[in-house]
Amino acid sequence: MATIIGGIGTTHVPSIGKAIAEGKENDPYWRPFFQGFDYVHYWLAREKPDVAVVFYNDHGLNFFLDKLPTFAVGAAREYRNEDEGWGIPVARSLTGDPVLSWHLINTLIADEFDITICQDMLVDHAVTIPMALMWPGDRRQPVRIVPISINTVQHPLPSLRRCLNLGRSVGRAIDSYEQDLRVLIVGTGGLSHQLDGKRAGFINKEFDRLCMDKLPGDPDALTRYSIHDFVEQAGAQGVEFLNWMAMRGALTGRVTEVHRNYHIPISNTAAATVVLENGSVVRRKAA
Amino acid sequence: MKQDIPGTVMFDGDQAQKGYALNRMCFSFNSAENRAAFRKDENAYCAKYGLNEEQRAAVKSRNVLRLIEAGGNVYYLAKFAGIFGLNVQDIGAQQTGTTVEQFKAKLAAAGR
Numbered sequence: 001m002a003t004i005i006g007g008i009g010t011t012h013v014p015s016i017g018k019a020i021a022e023g024k025e026n027d028p029y030w031r032p033f034f035q036g037f038d039y040v041h042y043w044l045a046r047e048k049p050d051v052a053v054v055f056y057n058d059h060g061l062n063f064f065l066d067k068l069p070t071f072a073v074g075a076a077r078e079y080r081n082e083d084e085g086w087g088i089p090v091a092r093s094l095t096g097d098p099v100l101s102w103h104l105i106n107t108l109i110a111d112e113f114d115i116t117i118c119q120d121m122l123v124d125h126a127v128t129i130p131m132a133l134m135w136p137g138d139r140r141q142p143v144r145i146v147p148i149s150i151n152t153v154q155h156p157l158p159s160l161r162r163c164l165n166l167g168r169s170v171g172r173a174i175d176s177y178e179q180d181l182r183v184l185i186v187g188t189g190g191l192s193h194q195l196d197g198k199r200a201g202f203i204n205k206e207f208d209r210l211c212m213d214k215l216p217g218d219p220d221a222l223t224r225y226s227i228h229d230f231v232e233q234a235g236a237q238g239v240e241f242l243n244w245m246a247m248r249g250a251l252t253g254r255v256t257e258v259h260r261n262y263h264i265p266i267s268n269t270a271a272a273t274v275v276l277e278n279g280s281v282v283r284r285k286a287a
Numbered sequence: 288m289k290q291d292i293p294g295t296v297m298f299d300g301d302q303a304q305k306g307y308a309l310n311r312m313c314f315s316f317n318s319a320e321n322r323a324a325f326r327k328d329e330n331a332y333c334a335k336y337g338l339n340e341e342q343r344a345a346v347k348s349r350n351v352l353r354l355i356e357a358g359g360n361v362y363y364l365a366k367f368a369g370i371f372g373l374n375v376q377d378i379g380a381q382q383t384g385t386t387v388e389q390f391k392a393k394l395a396a397a398g399r
Contacts, residue, residue: 268394
């Protein structure tokens with residue numbers, strides 16, 4: 001049976017890709033952010049996931065406003081990155097797991113999530129940067145991925161509750177998967193930031209804290225915020241937290257935060273890295 | 288434009304319809320070839336994508352607030368800004384009427 005080992009929430013700011021390419025991890029500006037990954041590396045080396053299910057939002061690489069799905073699930077053998085137009089290096093391709101993808105797709109549709117199914121899908125920095133942060137270096141990443149994209153670009157966006165429930169459906173699907181796999185769930189983006197308008201540069205430390213504090217033990221408490229409330233509290237692009245809600249939803253066991261790093265600013269963003277462990281019944285039996 | 292959160296334009300159905308041509312043009316800037324074509328003949332490139340007068344004037348002004356008013360979405364506009372080597376701190380400073388140094392200082396202050 002598949003085991004959900006836990007979840008990682010991380011910022012995906014494009015300039016991180018540039019910093020990695022230029023080897024700036026230890027510069028005074030970047031160090032407080034990158035050092036937050038030391039524990040992540042230790043944890044991943046210990047937990048050894050085989051697959052990562054990655055909740056993220058596309059910023060106009062694979063999807064445009066002509067056809068913009070609210071939820072889209074990748075079902076490809078390989079996911080390429082391409083030129084995103086803002087000068088960050090193109091990342092290497094990532095390996096897919098179409099069998100797991102279709103298992104998730106079948107479960108999600110049965111659960112009445114009418115997702116878009118993508119057999120050919122480019123992934124942007126919101127996938128490639130977290131992968132490079134979790135497994136740095138030039139080698140191909142040691143996990144296969146299933147990318148799940150959530151629309152955070154064009155309103156109306158799905159609610160926090162809807163994204164939490166999407167994650168729960170994914171979690172149930174993984175729990176019922178017969179292959180012996182160790183599965184990591186990733187939610188990327190956030191936390192508070194706003195790029196556009198006269199309020200550009202808006203950051204809300206208190207609200208970010210509240211979101212991170214509630215996420216492990218009481219994610220339902222956050223569903224009282226509407227998308228409008230969330231934009232007000234976390235900034236126009238702070239709604240990327242929807243990806244974190246879905247990640248949390250997929251953790252079906254007893255969830256505890258084992259690591260948190262929070263640093264302001266990286267680019268225009270409050271940068272956060274969180275590791276949540278999923279103490280599932282299946283896992284305790286195995287141990 | 289809906290602006291009930293001060294300084295914030297929700298990119299909703301109205302904005303998405305209004306800005307479609309502009310955003311479609313900016314989306315095309317994922318390709319280096321298209322970025323070069325824009326630089327070579329900006330007017331022809333805007334015409335090819337059917338930008339209206341307000342959008343063309345906004346493009347010409349390089350003014351992000353005007354581009355948003357014309358229906359631009361920041362994720363696509365960032366690709367446009369990238370042509371000129373501008374990052375999100377540069378456009379943040381422009382939109383808030385500060386220098387880039389002041390804008391960065393404001394961000395750093397939010398962490399204290």
